[in-house]
Amino acid sequence: MTFQGALAGASRLRDDVVIVNTVLHEFAETLGEAVDAKDGHTWRHSEEVALVSRALALALRLSPVEADVIHVAGHLHDVGKIGVPDAVLLKPGPLTDEEWLLMRRHPVIGADIVRPVRSLRECGVLEMILHHHERFDGRGYPDGLRGDDIPLGARIIAVADSISAMLQKRPYRRNISFAKAQQEILDNAGAQFDPQVVEAFYDIRRSVQQTIRNCNADDPGLPTRKLHANPGLL
Ligand SMILES: [Fe+2]
Numbered sequence: 001m002t003f004q005g006a007l008a009g010a011s012r013l014r015d016d017v018v019i020v021n022t023v024l025h026e027f028a029e030t031l032g033e034a035v036d037a038k039d040g041h042t043w044r045h046s047e048e049v050a051l052v053s054r055a056l057a058l059a060l061r062l063s064p065v066e067a068d069v070i071h072v073a074g075h076l077h078d079v080g081k082i083g084v085p086d087a088v089l090l091k092p093g094p095l096t097d098e099e100w101l102l103m104r105r106h107p108v109i110g111a112d113i114v115r116p117v118r119s120l121r122e123c124g125v126l127e128m129i130l131h132h133h134e135r136f137d138g139r140g141y142p143d144g145l146r147g148d149d150i151p152l153g154a155r156i157i158a159v160a161d162s163i164s165a166m167l168q169k170r171p172y173r174r175n176i177s178f179a180k181a182q183q184e185i186l187d188n189a190g191a192q193f194d195p196q197v198v199e200a201f202y203d204i205r206r207s208v209q210q211t212i213r214n215c216n217a218d219d220p221g222l223p224t225r226k227l228h229a230n231p232g233l234l
């Protein structure tokens with residue numbers, strides 16, 4: 001199955017979908033920033049995931065509209081963390097088994113949060129949020145989906161999410177260099193990640209690195225919307 005076919009089949013995308021609406025995009029950015037604001041260690045994480053996901057989608061030759069939908073899902077991927085108790089989300093150390101169970105509910109909570117928004121349901125954004133922690137080998141959560149059963153947008157976000165997270169320092173671990181993060185992504189092709197998404201990442205790794213650099217060089221006092229002056233419909 002082609003990537004176009006996989007994505008269209010998974011999310012019933014149409015070129016005239018409402019998701020490209022700027023207002024919806026801006027709300028998605030705002031919600032993403034609200035999540036990141038809960039945790040001082042995840043500054044701009046949702047923004048990075050949105051931008052890198054869009055670049056990966058285009059590298060996989062998805063249409064600009066499809067890439068924009070995945071971009072919006074990138075902003076919203078962790079919105080369910082709003083429903084995770086701060087004591088778990090902000091814990092400065094390893095989580096207990098019970099705390100992991102709470103943390104692992106965030107994709108389901110996120111899907112529930114966006115469910116009332118019809119265009120997010122119809123474009124597949126809800127499914128991308130729900131499945132962004134699935135693994136290509138079927139060992140992820142919440143549903144243990146495997147391979148092409150995972151929506152392509154979710155497989156793309158999984159790679160963008162990991163690269164962004166590894167470059168950010170967290171209370172319980174150090175950040176690592178881009179070169180090491182890149183190696184980690186390559187080493188997990190076919191296990192955690194879709195090999196074709198990993199290949200696309202490798203093809204555009206330099207621009208991914210620059211995108212993340214630009215994101216963090218931005219003045220935190222300015223709205224992030226200016227980062228999106230260039231891409232297609234957004
Ligand atoms: Fe955006």
Ligand SMILES: [Fe+2]
Pocket residue numbers: 077078106132133
């Ligand atoms: Fe997540």
